Amino acid sequence: MKAGGGGALLEARGLEKSFGGLRAVNGVSLTVAPGTIKAIIGPNGAGKTTLLNLITRLDAPSAGEIWFDGVRIDRLPPHRIVQLGVARTFQNLRLFGDMSVLENVMVGRHVRTRTEMAGAVLRPAAARAEERAIFADALRLLHDVGLAEQAHEAAASLPFGKQRLLEIARALASEPRLLLLDEPAAGLNVREAAELGEFIRRIRLAGITIILVEHHMELVMEISDEILVLNFGEKLAEGPGEEIRTRPEVIQAYLGDEAAIAQDLRA
Amino acid sequence: MSVPAPDPTRLPHRAALAVFLFLIALLPLAVPSRYYLNVMIFAGIHVLLTVGLNLVMGYAGQVSLGHAGFYGLGAYASGVLTVKYGVNPWVAMAAALGLSLLVGLAIGIPSLHLQGYYLGMATLGFGIILHILFVELLPFTGGPSGLVGIPEISLLGVKLNTDTRYYYLVWVVVGAVLLFAFHLVDSRVGRALRAIQGDETAAALMGINTWLAKVRIFVTAAAFASVAGSLYAHYVTFLSPDSFGFGFSIDLIVMVIVGGTRSIWGSVLGAVLLTILPEYLRGLKDYDILVYGAVVILVVMFVPSGIAGAIEQRLQRWRLKLATRARVAADA
Numbered sequence: 001m002k003a004g005g006g007g008a009l010l011e012a013r014g015l016e017k018s019f020g021g022l023r024a025v026n027g028v029s030l031t032v033a034p035g036t037i038k039a040i041i042g043p044n045g046a047g048k049t050t051l052l053n054l055i056t057r058l059d060a061p062s063a064g065e066i067w068f069d070g071v072r073i074d075r076l077p078p079h080r081i082v083q084l085g086v087a088r089t090f091q092n093l094r095l096f097g098d099m100s101v102l103e104n105v106m107v108g109r110h111v112r113t114r115t116e117m118a119g120a121v122l123r124p125a126a127a128r129a130e131e132r133a134i135f136a137d138a139l140r141l142l143h144d145v146g147l148a149e150q151a152h153e154a155a156a157s158l159p160f161g162k163q164r165l166l167e168i169a170r171a172l173a174s175e176p177r178l179l180l181l182d183e184p185a186a187g188l189n190v191r192e193a194a195e196l197g198e199f200i201r202r203i204r205l206a207g208i209t210i211i212l213v214e215h216h217m218e219l220v221m222e223i224s225d226e227i228l229v230l231n232f233g234e235k236l237a238e239g240p241g242e243e244i245r246t247r248p249e250v251i252q253a254y255l256g257d258e259a260a261i262a263q264d265l266r267a
Numbered sequence: 268m269s270v271p272a273p274d275p276t277r278l279p280h281r282a283a284l285a286v287f288l289f290l291i292a293l294l295p296l297a298v299p300s301r302y303y304l305n306v307m308i309f310a311g312i313h314v315l316l317t318v319g320l321n322l323v324m325g326y327a328g329q330v331s332l333g334h335a336g337f338y339g340l341g342a343y344a345s346g347v348l349t350v351k352y353g354v355n356p357w358v359a360m361a362a363a364l365g366l367s368l369l370v371g372l373a374i375g376i377p378s379l380h381l382q383g384y385y386l387g388m389a390t391l392g393f394g395i396i397l398h399i400l401f402v403e404l405l406p407f408t409g410g411p412s413g414l415v416g417i418p419e420i421s422l423l424g425v426k427l428n429t430d431t432r433y434y435y436l437v438w439v440v441v442g443a444v445l446l447f448a449f450h451l452v453d454s455r456v457g458r459a460l461r462a463i464q465g466d467e468t469a470a471a472l473m474g475i476n477t478w479l480a481k482v483r484i485f486v487t488a489a490a491f492a493s494v495a496g497s498l499y500a501h502y503v504t505f506l507s508p509d510s511f512g513f514g515f516s517i518d519l520i521v522m523v524i525v526g527g528t529r530s531i532w533g534s535v536l537g538a539v540l541l542t543i544l545p546e547y548l549r550g551l552k553d554y555d556i557l558v559y560g561a562v563v564i565l566v567v568m569f570v571p572s573g574i575a576g577a578i579e580q581r582l583q584r585w586r587l588k589l590a591t592r593a594r595v596a597a598d599a
Contacts, residue, residue, distance in 0.1 A: 056472060058468065077476075078472050079471050079472075079474045079476045082471075082474035083474055087472075088472060090469070094468065094469040095466075096461065096465035096469065097465060098461070099458075099461055099465060103458060103461075107459065107462045107470070108473055110458070110459055110474050110475055111473065111474025113455055115454060115455045115456065116456065117456050117483060117487070119454075120450060120454035120455060120456040122450075130455075134455065152587065174473065174474055
């Protein structure tokens with residue numbers, strides 16, 4: 001069966017993932033329309049990151065299907081999914097710490113470039129031109145996120161907030177059509193979070209569809225077109241932000257976690 | 268605002284390589300006896316081994332405990348083909364290379380799905396199996412008593428039967444392999460390897476086919492080791508299984524670490540220093556291994572990034588400081 005009815009860029013149906021006896025994701029379906037920002041919220045342990053791991057095939061789904069732009073991706077290896085145009089960032093940063101800021105973004109260009117071992121060693125004109133283009137493209141992305149000045153520093157030496165930006169720049173370097181952001185605002189101060197929101201909006205303006213896993217409700221409400229609420233691995237609600245916010249079952253789910261209400265709903 | 272031009276910290280490796288090879292070329296004119304050339308021939312052969320091993324272990328971060336196996340494979344394939352079948356040494360060397368590539372693929376394809384200790388065990392097992400074959404395949408290898416009578420190599424009608432001639436042959440090959448390695452590590456492919464070393468999962472999510480990249484570099488290292496083995500066979504003209512056992516795999520790892528992982532110059536330095544050092548320690552009789560061990564421990568304790576690694580870091584910091592100072596001056 002061909003997916004993508006209604007022109008969805010990403011469509012997942014009946015996703016399940018169990019770790020031992022624990023059902024981290026239980027029968028979740030979702031569709032993401034092209035050019036939109038979809039936020040995924042829910043209490044800790046609701047299965048948000050697992051869902052992203054299933055889409056990028058870091059974890060194999062126990063059941064269900066995932067289609068990206070008409071291609072079934074839930075059995076493809078991670079690097080093939082990136083090639084098709086899905087990129088992501090990580091809740092706990094996964095930069096190449098020993099490599100420079102610039103080199104991290106240059107690695108991001110890997111999937112859109114082609115020099116293999118023979119070209120790397122013999123360096124024909126085409127390979128040299130491609131290497132220069134990788135350098136220039138990476139530097140341009142660093143300018144976009146304001147990290148050009150630190151281009152030659154080790155990635156691990158950047159302050160936390162800048163490492164988050166660098167991860168996004170590295171993901172953008174792969175020219176994704178769908179960008180998955182896993183708690184990009186975690187650890188950022190208010191001003192940094194506002195700047196991040198602005199930046200995410202600019203990414204969407206460039207035509208990139210976004211799935212945003214985030215606890216920072218102000219940011220979620222401000223920039224997302226639709227919100228998916230997960231609770232104990234199941235879909236609790238889905239819809240536009242203002243509507244989601246007032247649904248009794250959503251409030252109920254958050255009532256189990258006083259801190260979550262305080263932090264999230266009142267934001 | 269100033270745009271960072273090509274990396275100011277990047278060292279001009281190719282220029283350094285040209286100078287280095289020039290000095291290497293002059294060495295035979297300066298040494299007091301052919302004994303020094305003899306040591307430097309082994310050093311060059313060891314460089315071929317450590318550069319490949321460093322690409323696998325240092326750059327790609329994959330443990331390999333059986334590198335001496337590929338060295339032995341190249342040596343024995345060359346030796347057996349020339350001695351038992353009268354094959355031309357160059358043809359034998361090419362055949363040995365082809366065989367090592369195939370064996371490299373056969374070992375690499377399944378075992379590079381493994382990680383860490385498991386990959387270590389798989390490569391360790393491979394090295395031990397090969398060593399057993401060298402001992403047990405008596406009709407071909409001569410077993411424990413060795414394979415004798417390996418012919419010398421000729422090039423364009425000139426017999427490479429003097430240390431000086433063989434020295435140049437070995438170091439021309441070393442020069443080519445070093446150029447290969449310097450180009451490779453500073454490319455899309457080299458960045459992918461370092462990304463795998465840094466975080467294999469993140470590398471896969473950058474679209475890198477990590478398994479394929481690992482197999483390719485593993486096979487490349489096997490090829491370098493095979494050529495090293497062939498060169499060894501035609502120089503020494505006698506092969507014994509003991510030269511290619513687990514102990515030598517460890518010696519190679521020590522050379523890579525002492526010189527500096529993730530530094531091609533480190534592999535050169537490690538191989539040359541640890542080939543020369545035992546020669547100096549000969550006078551100590553049985554105590555030489557103690558001093559050798561102490562030197563290795565001291566280096567690992569006090570310069571964990573290796574000798575060349577430490578020097579390169581120092582140079583880079585210095586260059587970065589100069590570049591920053593120049594930029595500040597330009598902005599003022």
